[in-house]
Amino acid sequence: MDHYSDEKLLDLFHNSDNPNYAFNLLVKKYQERVYWHVRRLVTDHEDTNDIVQEVFLKAWKGLENFRADSGFFTWLYRIATNEALSFLKSKKRRFFLPWQDVENTMAGKLEADVYFTGNEIQKKLQKAILTLPEKQRVVFNMRYYDEIRYEEMSEILGTSEGALKASYHHAVKKVEEYVKNH
Amino acid sequence: MKKDDINKELKELAPGLEELKGGNPFTVPEDYFENLPQQIGERIHAPVSEKRPLFEFFTLPKLALVVSSFFLILFAGYMLWVNFPSEPMLTEAEQEVYEQHLAWYSNYQPDAYYDIIFDTEQDAVTEDFEYSEDDVVEYLLTYTDYYLDYIPDSDNNN
Numbered sequence: 001m002d003h004y005s006d007e008k009l010l011d012l013f014h015n016s017d018n019p020n021y022a023f024n025l026l027v028k029k030y031q032e033r034v035y036w037h038v039r040r041l042v043t044d045h046e047d048t049n050d051i052v053q054e055v056f057l058k059a060w061k062g063l064e065n066f067r068a069d070s071g072f073f074t075w076l077y078r079i080a081t082n083e084a085l086s087f088l089k090s091k092k093r094r095f096f097l098p099w100q101d102v103e104n105t106m107a108g109k110l111e112a113d114v115y116f117t118g119n120e121i122q123k124k125l126q127k128a129i130l131t132l133p134e135k136q137r138v139v140f141n142m143r144y145y146d147e148i149r150y151e152e153m154s155e156i157l158g159t160s161e162g163a164l165k166a167s168y169h170h171a172v173k174k175v176e177e178y179v180k181n182h
Numbered sequence: 183m184k185k186d187d188i189n190k191e192l193k194e195l196a197p198g199l200e201e202l203k204g205g206n207p208f209t210v211p212e213d214y215f216e217n218l219p220q221q222i223g224e225r226i227h228a229p230v231s232e233k234r235p236l237f238e239f240f241t242l243p244k245l246a247l248v249v250s251s252f253f254l255i256l257f258a259g260y261m262l263w264v265n266f267p268s269e270p271m272l273t274e275a276e277q278e279v280y281e282q283h284l285a286w287y288s289n290y291q292p293d294a295y296y297d298i299i300f301d302t303e304q305d306a307v308t309e310d311f312e313y314s315e316d317d318v319v320e321y322l323l324t325y326t327d328y329y330l331d332y333i334p335d336s337d338n339n340n
Contacts, residue, residue, distance in 0.1 A: 023226075024219050027218070027222055117208075118208070119207075122205065125202055147185055147188050
């Protein structure tokens with residue numbers, strides 16, 4: 001599926017008799033990248049699964065009006081980021097918890113997660129990432145794991161490249177500090 | 183080139199983290215990604231049910247807080263309204279005096295005015311009757327007392 005370009009798939013979606021087929025190909029092409037991006041933010045598989053389905057549902061509804069001003073993946077990534085952050089915020093609101101407590105709960109769940117098979121150092125790294133403020137965490141994950149350029153990140157998050165760079169540098173220092181001291 | 187730049191940046195910032203990079207500690211259930219497109223397809227074509235159950239509506243904390251505050255204020259307002267005295271609280275003696283005055287006022291005839299101030303109605307319409315300021319003050323002092331002390335026996339009035 002990966003050999004189809006986004007333009008070709010979008011053209012197929014808009015102009016063929018079977019948009020379902022084209023959309024299915026788009027899902028297959030991007031599902032893993034979207035999944036891992038969301039999973040690193042919310043850590044739990046079941047939560048991630050719900051969010052990913054919601055992301056593609058929103059993409060399906062919005063694709064009719066999508067005019068490719070930004071790339072399809074940039075657009076999809078933006079939806080995924082917003083959905084994941086909204087999920088975390090709603091979790092905090094639902095239980096009247098401050099942000100930090102949600103992250104502590106998530107770090108605690110990591111211990112018992114059957115879908116987490118990392119060693120101690122990887123667990124420590126994930127816990128360190130969970131101590132970061134929301135925005136820094138998104139930036140850190142996008143740069144560290146997904147290796148996204150600042151330029152593209154700026155388009156996705158609607159933040160200047162300079163601010164993203166500063167945010168990433170702060171995040172890296174904090175994570176390094178945590179890993180050293182725990 | 184792109185990856186090299188990112189790794190170079192990380193190495194300069196935190197060499198320890200650069201070494202940790204690689205390997206995904208998270209896993210997914212078996213065949214998860216094989217089944218995901220189908221699950222998404224099913225959700226897309228599932229009949230839309232916009233209505234949320236009522237009990238779920240009330241489990242939303244913010245909404246529940248607003249609704250309960252509203253009813254609390256409403257209840258407090260009702261209790262205040264029910265218990266608020268509609269008439270001033272009077273002692274038994276004051277109440278008696280008050281009722282006597284009320285009876286007198288209800289039997290009040292405009293002609294009574296002349297009984298108090300003038301001997302006859304004719305005296306009252308005398309045109310060249312002039313009042314000085316002292317007269318007015320004296321009148322007020324005299325007749326105000328009279329007026330206030332004049333608590334008629336309602337039985338006699340009738």
